[in-house]
Amino acid sequence: MTDQAQHQLATLEISSLSKAFGRRVICRDATLILAAGESLAVVGPNGSGKSTFIKMLAGLLRPDAGTIHQRVSGAVVKPEEWYRHVGLVSPELALYEELTAIENLRFASTVGGWGKGSADFEALLDEFGLSGRGDDRVGAYSSGMKQRLKFVAALLKDPSLLLLDEPTSNLDEEGCERVWRALARRTTTLVLATNVPAEADRIARKFLMGPGGGMVADG
Amino acid sequence: MAKLWAILHKDMRSEYRTRYAVNSLLLFALVTLTALSFATAGAGVTPLLAGVFYWVILFFSALSSLAQTFIKETETKTEAFLKLTAPTDAVFFGKWAFNLLLILLLEIVLTPLFIVMLNMTVSHWGIWVGVLVLGAVGLVSTTTLLGALIASANVRGALFSVLAFPVLLPLLVTAIRASEVCFGGGTPAVIGDAFLVLGAYAVVATTAAWLLFPFVWRD
Numbered sequence: 001m002t003d004q005a006q007h008q009l010a011t012l013e014i015s016s017l018s019k020a021f022g023r024r025v026i027c028r029d030a031t032l033i034l035a036a037g038e039s040l041a042v043v044g045p046n047g048s049g050k051s052t053f054i055k056m057l058a059g060l061l062r063p064d065a066g067t068i069h070q071r072v073s074g075a076v077v078k079p080e081e082w083y084r085h086v087g088l089v090s091p092e093l094a095l096y097e098e099l100t101a102i103e104n105l106r107f108a109s110t111v112g113g114w115g116k117g118s119a120d121f122e123a124l125l126d127e128f129g130l131s132g133r134g135d136d137r138v139g140a141y142s143s144g145m146k147q148r149l150k151f152v153a154a155l156l157k158d159p160s161l162l163l164l165d166e167p168t169s170n171l172d173e174e175g176c177e178r179v180w181r182a183l184a185r186r187t188t189t190l191v192l193a194t195n196v197p198a199e200a201d202r203i204a205r206k207f208l209m210g211p212g213g214g215m216v217a218d219g
Numbered sequence: 220m221a222k223l224w225a226i227l228h229k230d231m232r233s234e235y236r237t238r239y240a241v242n243s244l245l246l247f248a249l250v251t252l253t254a255l256s257f258a259t260a261g262a263g264v265t266p267l268l269a270g271v272f273y274w275v276i277l278f279f280s281a282l283s284s285l286a287q288t289f290i291k292e293t294e295t296k297t298e299a300f301l302k303l304t305a306p307t308d309a310v311f312f313g314k315w316a317f318n319l320l321l322i323l324l325l326e327i328v329l330t331p332l333f334i335v336m337l338n339m340t341v342s343h344w345g346i347w348v349g350v351l352v353l354g355a356v357g358l359v360s361t362t363t364l365l366g367a368l369i370a371s372a373n374v375r376g377a378l379f380s381v382l383a384f385p386v387l388l389p390l391l392v393t394a395i396r397a398s399e400v401c402f403g404g405g406t407p408a409v410i411g412d413a414f415l416v417l418g419a420y421a422v423v424a425t426t427a428a429w430l431l432f433p434f435v436w437r438d
Contacts, residue, residue: 060299062438080437083303093303094296096229098236103229110225111305153300 009036010072010085010160010189012057017066019052026052030066032207034189041200042193044209050193051092053209054165057191058088072160084112087159087188089150089167097139101130101149104138105156114157124152128178143170151179155186164192168199222306226313230288231320239291244284244321248329251276256336266404269339270395273329274354278391280325281358285318286366286379293370302436311432315363315425322355339402346410347401353417354394357424361386364428367435390420 012034019026026049034040042050055061057068059082070077072085095104102121109116125134128148138146147170154162162183168176180202183190194200234241255272264272292298301310330351334341341347362383369378397413399405 058299058303059437060302080307080433083305086303088299088303090299092296093299095300096233096297097295098233099229103232107225107229108300108304111222111229111309113222157304 270398
C-alpha cells in the first residue's frame, strides 16, 4: 500500500542457491539480492523451473544447497516465520472451494492474526471486481474469478514479499488491468514469474532461467 | 486458541458441506459391524473377542479417514494457502481436535450399535468410557502426525497402514485387554495397568506428535 512503511518491506538475499530433481537441474549456484521494494521478473520457457524457484522463495520447498534470507525491518526472518510475510499467487495454491470467498478471507485473517474485517474484505473484493460475490462458494467461481480471489487473499495480509507465479493466467483483459492497477497502488518487494514477454517487460530487473534448468543471468 | 478454533471451525464447516471424511468413517464401521454381526449370529461372542472386534473396527475406520484431513489439503492445493496463513501449532492442534471429534462421534454411534448387534453387556461403564477416551486420544495423535507425513506420498493408503500399525500396536493390545474386562471377562486387576499404559501412550503420542509436526509440515 502506498502508506506502507518502508521497514515493513522484505529484502531477499539469495546465496549459492541450487535445486535439482534427479538429473534435472532447476538452478545452480544462483546468487541475488533484492532490495526492499524492488521488483524482479523471473523469466524462462515452460519447465525451466520458475515455479520451483518461487516455491523456494515462499518457503514451501527446501533448496538442495545455498541459502535464502528474508529480512524485514533489518532482521533476518526465521524460515518458520516466513509465512507471516509472504503473499503468494500461484497455480499451486488454491482457496477452499466449499467455503465462500468471505469465509476464506475471514478464516485467513483470523488464523493469520491479520486483524482484518468485513470492510477490508469488501474493499479488496471490489478492487478485483468481485463485489457482490463474496457470499458465493469459491467452488462456484469461474477460473478467472478464482484467480482474482487469490490476489485478494494474498494482498489482504499486506505482505512484505509478494510472489506471483503466472499471475494473469485465466484472467480476461479487465482482470489483467485490475491486477496491474492493484500492484501499482502498492509498494512491496515483488517477484513475478512469467513466460509472457509483455508482463516481464513491466519489470526492469530480470532473472533468466535457462532451458536446461540452470540459472543463466541476472540483470 | 482463537487460531486453533478457526482451523477446527473451518474443517467442521468444510466437513459438514462435503462429508469428505465422516462418510467413509461411519460407512466402514457400520459395514464391518454388520458383517461381524451376521458372521457371529447365534454363536456367543466372548468378552475378549468383543474387545478385539471393537478396536479392530475403530482402528481400521481411523486408518480409512483420519489422514483425510491432510490428504484433502494436498489434493485440493489448499495446503500452500494454509502453510502461508497459519502458525504450525494452530494447524496441528486444529487438525488434532477435528480428528478427535470425528473419532468420538464414531464411538458414540458405534458403541450402542455394537452392544445391540453383538448382544454384549458392558459391566463397567465408567471404565469403558475412560478406555474409549484415552484410546481415542492416542489413536488421533498418532494418525494426525502420520496423516501429515504421508499426505504428499504417492501410495498414501498403503504407507499409512504400514506406518500406523506398529506404532499403534501397544495401544491396540492394551485397549483390547481393558475392553475385555469391561465386557465382563478377563482379570479386573489389569485395568489399573491398562489405564496407566493408555494414559502414558496418550500423553507421549500427543507430545511427540506436537514436537515432530513442524518438521513434517514445514520441510
